Amino acid sequence: MSVNKTKILPSLIDRLTDLNPRSSSEASAARAFSNKDLRSAVIRDLGWLLNTINAASTSGIPPECLAYESVLNYGLPPLSGIHVSDSDWAHVMDSLRASILRYEPRIAPKSLKLSLRGTESFNTTHNQLCIEIRGQLLAEPYPVDLLLVSHVDLETNQIVLDHNEGP
Numbered sequence: 001m002s003v004n005k006t007k008i009l010p011s012l013i014d015r016l017t018d019l020n021p022r023s024s025s026e027a028s029a030a031r032a033f034s035n036k037d038l039r040s041a042v043i044r045d046l047g048w049l050l051n052t053i054n055a056a057s058t059s060g061i062p063p064e065c066l067a068y069e070s071v072l073n074y075g076l077p078p079l080s081g082i083h084v085s086d087s088d089w090a091h092v093m094d095s096l097r098a099s100i101l102r103y104e105p106r107i108a109p110k111s112l113k114l115s116l117r118g119t120e121s122f123n124t125t126h127n128q129l130c131i132e133i134r135g136q137l138l139a140e141p142y143p144v145d146l147l148l149v150s151h152v153d154l155e156t157n158q159i160v161l162d163h164n165e166g167p
Contacts, residue, residue: 008033008139011106014041035144038137042106043148043163046133049103050096050150050159053078074103080157089116096131108143111136117149127154133161 010033033041052075055061061068076099079092097114100107117130131150136143149162 008035008038010037011041011045013045035137035139038106038139039144039146039163042104042137042146043161046100046104046148047159047161049074049099050076050161051157052076053157054099069102071103075099078157079152079154079159082154093131100133106137107135107146108138111143128152129154 014033054073054075054077056063056068056073057077061073067073077095082092093114093116097112100112100114101109112133112135114134115132117132129152131152133146133148133150135146137146147163151160151162153159
């Protein structure tokens with residue numbers, strides 16, 4: 001069976017979303033994802049995750065509280081207000097990696113790699129940076145490679161995922 005024909009069970013949000021509300025039944029093709037569909041869904045969900053400010057940042061949920069590790073704390077700490085030239089990027093990258101691992105189980109944990117791109121030429125004028133996200137999506141019969149470049153605007157707290165550079 002070819003790679004694009006391999007079917008994968010969609011995520012819960014995709015199963016609950018009715019793309020054809022006028023139809024009383026669902027085609028069997030709509031109940032399964034191809035590798036391309038999986039990749040698109042993960043990119044969409046990562047976009048939502050990376051552009052959501054977590055509850056711990058606004059309500060002060062302590063890390064030792066169980067809610068800190070739950071969906072109640074979905075998202076990232078805010079990045080707005082950080083200046084490119086004087087930040088502890090190791091801490092930011094660790095926080096980003098932890099959030100992706102916690103809320104995106106379709107990425108194989110050991111495969112997830114994050115790296116700052118072009119650190120010698122940060123766009124300090126516009127307070128923006130690029131973070132490369134690499135990993136493998138858990139799929140059958142073998143994993144699907146994922147390469148994304150996130151463009152982070154530290155003034156607006158917006159993260160745009162560029163998936164055209166990936167495989």
